[in-house]
Amino acid sequence: MLDTVDRRVQPCPECGTEIRTDPRFVVWCAACDWNMDPGEPEETPGRLERLQRRLARQHGEKLLAEVTAGVTLRPRRDGASVLAYTIALAVHGVTAALVVTGILLVVLGWGSALPLLGAVLLGIAWPLRPRFQQLPDDVPVLYRADAPELFRLIAEVAEAVGTAGVHAVVVTVDVNASVSTYGLRQRRRLEIGLGLWEILTPQQRIALLGHELGHYANGDTRHGLIIANALRSLTTWRYLLNRIPQPTLGEVALNALYLLPRCAVLGVLMLLDHLTFRATQRGEYLADSFAARAGSTEAAVGLLDRLLVGDSATSALLREANTKQVARAGNPAREEAWRGLWKRLAAHMDSLPQSEYERQRRCSALRGHGVDTTHPPTHLRRACLLTGAPTAAEVVAAPERQAALDAELAKARETLAREILNGI
Numbered sequence: 001m002l003d004t005v006d007r008r009v010q011p012c013p014e015c016g017t018e019i020r021t022d023p024r025f026v027v028w029c030a031a032c033d034w035n036m037d038p039g040e041p042e043e044t045p046g047r048l049e050r051l052q053r054r055l056a057r058q059h060g061e062k063l064l065a066e067v068t069a070g071v072t073l074r075p076r077r078d079g080a081s082v083l084a085y086t087i088a089l090a091v092h093g094v095t096a097a098l099v100v101t102g103i104l105l106v107v108l109g110w111g112s113a114l115p116l117l118g119a120v121l122l123g124i125a126w127p128l129r130p131r132f133q134q135l136p137d138d139v140p141v142l143y144r145a146d147a148p149e150l151f152r153l154i155a156e157v158a159e160a161v162g163t164a165g166v167h168a169v170v171v172t173v174d175v176n177a178s179v180s181t182y183g184l185r186q187r188r189r190l191e192i193g194l195g196l197w198e199i200l201t202p203q204q205r206i207a208l209l210g211h212e213l214g215h216y217a218n219g220d221t222r223h224g225l226i227i228a229n230a231l232r233s234l235t236t237w238r239y240l241l242n243r244i245p246q247p248t249l250g251e252v253a254l255n256a257l258y259l260l261p262r263c264a265v266l267g268v269l270m271l272l273d274h275l276t277f278r279a280t281q282r283g284e285y286l287a288d289s290f291a292a293r294a295g296s297t298e299a300a301v302g303l304l305d306r307l308l309v310g311d312s313a314t315s316a317l318l319r320e321a322n323t324k325q326v327a328r329a330g331n332p333a334r335e336e337a338w339r340g341l342w343k344r345l346a347a348h349m350d351s352l353p354q355s356e357y358e359r360q361r362r363c364s365a366l367r368g369h370g371v372d373t374t375h376p377p378t379h380l381r382r383a384c385l386l387t388g389a390p391t392a393a394e395v396v397a398a399p400e401r402q403a404a405l406d407a408e409l410a411k412a413r414e415t416l417a418r419e420i421l422n423g424i
Contacts, residue, residue, distance in 0.1 A: 210294025
């Protein structure tokens with residue numbers, strides 16, 4: 001259902017400035033920032049999280065200074081990247097050593113306690129093993145034969161940003177999009193969340209594809225198979241060696257035994273974070289530049305603005321689901337509520353006042369890298385896009401193409417709308 005907007009006027013309790021309120025959103029004052037960010041205070045971050053935020057802030061501010069000074073960001077491999085790969089390979093070498101040693105002890109140690117020790121080593125190595133993502137089986141997955149026009153569009157955008165297309169498109173309900181690889185052959189997959197896709201203009205969708213495919217083009221190291229699995233292995237080691245709270249007498253000795261290995265793991269994890277953070281931040285700015293190249297600077301900025309208010313889209317979908325659940329059974333409107341869900345979502349997002357966009361921009365500047373250390377704050381990414389002359393689109397959203405794309409995504413739209421509203 002469409003939102004009924006009831007805007008009112010009230011004075012700011014802090015400075016007295018007149019505030020035009022919308023009951024659907026946070027009431028705040030643009031003059032003095034009263035109630036701008038009323039969310040719950042976040043938990044005190046740990047040592048690693050504090051380091052990550054400090055590194056993210058330092059690298060983000062340095063990259064922004066480079067961009068605003070006219071320095072063109074380009075993908076690059078430097079000494080830090082080489083060292084990061086070396087450390088990651090060493091981490092995987094430890095896992096391989098555990099596997100080999102465990103197998104040898106099990107095979108050659110019969111008649112003693114060695115096979116038991118080997119089984120323990122293999123048990124430790126199992127959660128440390130490299131992971132290969134697979135395609136999900138609970139959401140729609142499209143291949144070229146299912147959506148030829150969509151794959152042609154992806155190929156055009158990929159060519160514009162200097163990379164190849166994808167092998168599969170996963171469609172979800174999320175207000176997000178991402179790229180990754182799957183399987184032993186490391187085929188490319190693009191994940192499109194309809195919660196985001198449906199609230200974008202056709203040209204902003206092209207910018208979205210440009211951003212995501214741009215991650216392939218710039219060769220992000222942190223999300224690659226080798227380093228990503230090394231970070232996962234180190235995080236697992238950190239969990240296995242974590243200090244036992246309120247220990248018994250025997251656990252005190254175990255905590256003491258774990259102290260040096262735990263410090264070593266934490267140190268390596270911090271070092272790998274330090275070596276890859278700058279590349280990760282650079283990768284996001286580069287992906288934004290690819291979004292502007294593919295869809296235009298205007299579309300890329302519009303995409304960031306939509307991402308900025310993405311929580312409103314998530315809340316709208318939750319309201320739709322809750323409204324459906326409380327409707328009386330047997331009501332025809334309840335059974336057909338999935339029809340028009342995505343249009344209602346787009347209409348809701350189009351009704352957002354500009355004051356909500358501005359509030360979210362100020363919140364982004366206030367929070368900085370506190371929420372997400374791997375992505376620069378949205379206000380910095382937006383500032384980078386607006387630096388210099390606007391970029392024209394290399395791929396234009398032709399009206400006749402939109403009908404074909406809508407037809408190819410129709411079944412996925414219906415499936416996911418039914419899932420949200422009917423639980424099937």
